Amino acid sequence: MEFSDIFNTKFLQNPIFANLNNELRNLDIDTILSDEMSIVCGDFYGIQSFIFDGLGAKNAAKVIRAKSxxxxxxxxxxxxYIARDGGLILSTNAGKFEIxxxxxxxxxxxxxKHIQSQIDEFFIDNFYGLxxxxxxxxxxxxxxxxxxxxxxxMRSNIAKEIEKKKFNKFTLQTRSKVVLNYDNSITNQTLCPICNTRKIAINNH
Known part of the structure; x- marks a missing residue:
């Protein structure tokens, strides 16, 4: 398996992106401020591990750039996706966003909750939930x-809620299939030289 197999194909074919509206919305914050609001925050955790764990010497610079x-x-x-129905994206930076x-x-x-479950499925299936x-x-x-x-x-509450969520990352009890399946018969010859985790795809030979 190559990184592009996930990034170019599985990533964009995931059901969570099926109805993605690519039109940019030019909402001004004054049009949305009221007492009937909510704020949604996202936090991509494990970035350092995601980028650097299992990094081999081969194509290291390309892999780092691709994962970043x-x-x-x-x-x-x-x-x-979350903001598509009228949300205002306040920030997106370093794997975090606020809407x-x-x-x-x-x-x-x-x-x-549904979006979270789809994200969890994606990372468990493709990145072992790391x-x-x-x-x-x-x-x-x-x-x-x-x-x-x-x-x-509010800033303090956001930080506390994000930190608290790190201790409750996946609802594994709701999964009906094998959770962390792995490739069999991995040897030095069949181990992917790029990720050092999965078995190399046969069509790469």
């Missing part, structure tokens, strides 16, 4: 952005 691009593109796509949505949490929690992205969401109000004290409290 993967983190950046994955983060942007998930953010745009302001003009709906209260009770109206979007099922959607966020890395992934956590989503946290909670209600917020206009004053949380206009009051410096309340804004600092």
């Amino acid at each position: 691009a993967f983190v950046q593109i994955f983060t942007q796509i998930i953010a745009e 302001l949505i003009h709906k209260k949490l009770e109206h979007i929690k099922d959607q966020i 890395s992934g992205m956590n989503l946290v969401a909670f209600n917020c109000k206009e004053d949380d952005f206009k009051s410096s004290i309340k804004y600092q409290e």
Whole structure:
């Protein structure tokens, strides 16, 4: 298996991207601030391990660039997917994003839960669950952005919720199939020289 097998094919064919709206929305923050809002935050955890673990000497620079691009593109796509129905992307940086949505949490929690489950499936199936992205969401109000004290409290709550989510990454009990299957009969000759984890694809020979 090559990195491009996941990035170019499986990645974009995942059901989570099926209805992705690529049109950029030019929403101004003043049009969305109200007391009926929620904020959704994403955190791509395990970035260092994702990029550097199992890194071999062969094509090391290319692999690092490709995986770094993967983190950046994955983060942007998930953010745009969540914001597609009127959310305002506040930031996307270093595997993290924040989105302001003009709906209260009770109206979007099922959607966020579904997206989280799809992300988990993707990373378990393709990266053995060693890395992934956590989503946290909670209600917020206009004053949380206009009051410096309340804004600092909100920033603190975001950091706490993201840190707490790291201890509850996957709901493995809900999976009906084998969770962490692995390639059989891996030897020095069949081990992928790029990822040093999977069995090299036969068509690479």
